[in-house]
Amino acid sequence: MSTATRARHSHLTIADLCAELGVARSTFYDWRAANKAPRCIKLPNGEIRIRRADFEDWLITLEDAA
Template sequence: MSTANPTHRAHLTIAELCAELGVARSTFYDWRAAKKAPRCIKLPNGELRIRRTDLENWLDSLQVAA
């Protein structure tokens, strides 16, 4: 079931990820250094992208049972 939503791109830039989560870029890089960030794709030009599915799986893994 795929719903095309232009505000939800399949691959996010670091800036888009940080804006969506409301965190600073430095926080993302701190998480990445600690191996606690969502999985990233490194493009041939060195830029990083995060698949939306990886972001959502990562967020699901952070849920705490009520």
């Protein structure tokens, strides 16, 4: 698997996503409550992950809406 393909298949933590966007964790949870966050995966241990591909697709939808 190429580096680009592997990166596209990686998962982000909430902290990763917030750091990348420069937003507070509470902002992410506000977006999630309003169904405006990227699609999330809830792991059996209760932690949340966001697929890199879903995050990138979500960003594109925001660009299209602007």
